[in-house]
Amino acid sequence: MSILIFYLLTILSIIICVDLCRIEWRRRSPFIVFWLTLIAVVFLPSLFDPFRGIVYPHVFAASIVITENLLIKYSVFVFVVMLFFRLMYVVYDQLFFRRVCSPLSMHLEEKDGLAVYFYVGMIFASLFAFYEVYRTFGIGFVSGFGFEERRNGLSLVSGFLLSYSYMVSAGLGLWFFVKRQYSRFILILAFFTAAYLLFGGSRQPLVAFFIPLLLYPAMGRKKRSALILVIMLGSAVLFSDILNALLYLRNLPSFSERLELIMDLPRLMTEATSREGGEGMVRYAFYYYLESARYIDGYFHFEYLSRFLLFWLPSGLDFFHIKPDDFEYFMFAQYMTGHVGTMHPTVFGSIYADSGWFFIPWAFLLSLLLYFLPLYIQRFTGLIYVCLWSTICFYSLMLARGSLYGSAVVIFFSILFALLINFIAKVRMSK
Numbered sequence: 001m002s003i004l005i006f007y008l009l010t011i012l013s014i015i016i017c018v019d020l021c022r023i024e025w026r027r028r029s030p031f032i033v034f035w036l037t038l039i040a041v042v043f044l045p046s047l048f049d050p051f052r053g054i055v056y057p058h059v060f061a062a063s064i065v066i067t068e069n070l071l072i073k074y075s076v077f078v079f080v081v082m083l084f085f086r087l088m089y090v091v092y093d094q095l096f097f098r099r100v101c102s103p104l105s106m107h108l109e110e111k112d113g114l115a116v117y118f119y120v121g122m123i124f125a126s127l128f129a130f131y132e133v134y135r136t137f138g139i140g141f142v143s144g145f146g147f148e149e150r151r152n153g154l155s156l157v158s159g160f161l162l163s164y165s166y167m168v169s170a171g172l173g174l175w176f177f178v179k180r181q182y183s184r185f186i187l188i189l190a191f192f193t194a195a196y197l198l199f200g201g202s203r204q205p206l207v208a209f210f211i212p213l214l215l216y217p218a219m220g221r222k223k224r225s226a227l228i229l230v231i232m233l234g235s236a237v238l239f240s241d242i243l244n245a246l247l248y249l250r251n252l253p254s255f256s257e258r259l260e261l262i263m264d265l266p267r268l269m270t271e272a273t274s275r276e277g278g279e280g281m282v283r284y285a286f287y288y289y290l291e292s293a294r295y296i297d298g299y300f301h302f303e304y305l306s307r308f309l310l311f312w313l314p315s316g317l318d319f320f321h322i323k324p325d326d327f328e329y330f331m332f333a334q335y336m337t338g339h340v341g342t343m344h345p346t347v348f349g350s351i352y353a354d355s356g357w358f359f360i361p362w363a364f365l366l367s368l369l370l371y372f373l374p375l376y377i378q379r380f381t382g383l384i385y386v387c388l389w390s391t392i393c394f395y396s397l398m399l400a401r402g403s404l405y406g407s408a409v410v411i412f413f414s415i416l417f418a419l420l421i422n423f424i425a426k427v428r429m430s431k
Contacts, residue, residue: 002068003050009075014043016082023089028101028219029374030392033211037400042283042346046074057284060336064287073290078348081363088367101374104212104220104389108178110382114425118417119172119387122165123191129158130198162195166205168414171390174212174220175383208394212386215393282401285335286349293353296334303327304354304404305362311408327354328405344402366399373411377418384418 017035024032049066056063132155173192176185189209196206212220293299304327313323331353332343345353351362377388391414395407 002072006050006068006071006075007047009079010043010046013075013079013082014039016086017043020086020089025219026100027374028103029370030215030389031370031374031396032215032219033393033396034370034400037397038347041401042078042348046283055284058336060339061284062288062335062337064284064291066287070287070291074287077290077352077357077359081348081351081359084360084363085367085370088364089371092367092371096375099375101378103222104174104216104386105178105222107382107385108175108220112179113382114428115383115387115421116172116175118421119169119383120188122161122169122417123172123188126161126165126191126195129161130194132158163204164410164413166192166195167208167394167410168391168417169387170205170208170394171212171383171387173209174216174390175386177213178216204394204398207397208390211393211397212390282344283346283349285331285343285345286352288335289331289345289349289353292334293356298330298334299353300356300358302354302361304350305365308365308405308408311405311412326405328403342403342406344398346402347400347404348402350402350404366404369408377415380418380422384421388414388418 017038021032021035021039023029024035050068050071052066054063054065169188170192172188173185176182176188192205192209196203289299303324307324307327310318310323315323326342328342328344328350329340331345331350332341333339335343335345344350347366351359355362373392374389377385377392380388392411395411398407
C-alpha cells in the first residue's frame with residue numbers, strides 16, 4: 001500500500017511539473033528549464049527507487065537504505081511543495097492577467113549595438129586568466145590543470161573572468177547563430193570550449209552556451225511549437241546524460257585525457273553513466289537529509305534562507321559578519337563524511353535541510369522569483385535581453401539541482417551588468 005501511495009504522489013507531482021512546463025512555455029519563460037530539470041533529474045529516476053534497496057551514492061557517502069517509510073516522506077514532501085508552486089502560479093495569474101514575455105526572435109531582429117562590445121569584451125577579458133595560468137604553471141597546464149587547480153590555483157580576478165564573464169555572456173552564441181554571423185559564433189564557441197577543456201573542466205559555461213540554442217526553436221519565435229516542446233520533454237533525460245558526461249570529463253585530471261574520451265563517445269557515455277555521483281543520483285542526498293537531519297544539530301534553522309536573502313552582499317564586504325556561513329558546505333560535510341565541497345541535493349533537498357517541513361517561506365520566495373523575474377527582464381531589449389534570458393535558462397537548471405544561493409548571485413550580477421550597459425547607452429545617446 002505504501003508503494004502505491006508513493007507512485008500516486010510521484011505521478012501527480014510529474015503531472016503538476018508538466019503543467020508548469022506548459023505554463024512557462026506559454027509565457028516564453030526561461031524557467032521552463034527548471035521544471036524540465038526536475039523531470040529529468042528527480043522525478044523520472046525516482047520511479048525506480050522502490051526496487052533499489054540499498055544504494056551507495058558515492059565512495060565517501062554513507063549507504064542509504066530506501067525503505068517504504070522513506071519513500072512516503074519523500075513523495076509527500078515533494079508533492080506538497082509542487083502543489084504549493086502550482087497554487088501560487090494560479091494566484092499570480094489572477095493578479096497579473098497571465099502576462100507573457102516577448103519572443104526572443106523580436107529581440108534578435110535588432111541590429112548589433114553597444115551591448116555586443118560589452119558582452120564580447122567580457123569574453124575577451126578572460127584572456128587575462130589564460131595568461132595568468134600560463135605564467136604560474138607554464139605550458140604544462142595544458143596537460144595537467146584539473147578542477148582542484150582551478151578552484152585553488154586561480155586569483156579572484158581570473159576566477160571571476162572564467163565564471164561570471166562566461167555566464168552572463170552565454171547568449172552571444174544564440175545571437176550570432178540566428179543572425180548567421182557564423183565566424184563570430186565559432187570564435188565565441190572556441191572560447192567557451194577552451195575554458196571547459198583547459199581550465200579544470202568546469203562545464204557550466206558550455207552548458208549555458210547551448211541551452212538557449214536548444215530552446216529557441218520551441219519557444220523563441222513568434223509562433224511557438226508544441227510539437228518541439230513535447231520533444232524537449234522527451235529529450236530532457238538525454239540532456240541529463242550529457243551533463244553526466246561533462247561532469248565526468250571535468251573530474252579527469254588532464255586535457256589529454258578529456259580529449260581522448262571525447263574522441264571515443266561510446267566509451268565516454270558508458271563510463272559517465274556508470275560512475276558514482278551522477279546527475280540522477282543527487283536526490284539520494286535529499287533522502288539522506290530526510291532520514292538523518294532531525295538527529296544532527298545545524299539543520300532546520302533557516303540559515304540558508306538568511307544567506308539567500310543576502311545574496312546582494314558580497315562576502316568580502318560583510319564586515320559585520322551578518323551573513324551565515326555557507327550552508328552548502330555544511331550539507332556536504334555531513335553527507336560526504338567530513339570532506340570539503342558544496343552540496344546541491346535538488347531544490348527539494350536544499351529546502352528540506354534548511355527548513356524541515358515548514359517549507360512555505362522557501363517555496364513562496366522561489367515562486368516569486370520564478371514567476372516575476374521573466375516579467376522584470378522585459379524592460380531590456382536586444383542582446384541585453386537575450387543574454388539575460390540565456391543566463392536565467394542555465395541557472396534554472398542550477399536552481400532545480402539545489403544551488404540556490406550561487407544562482408541568485410550570478411543572476412543578480414547579470415542584471416547589474418545589463419543595467420550598466422543600459423545606463424551607458426542612454427548617456428551616450430543624450431550627448
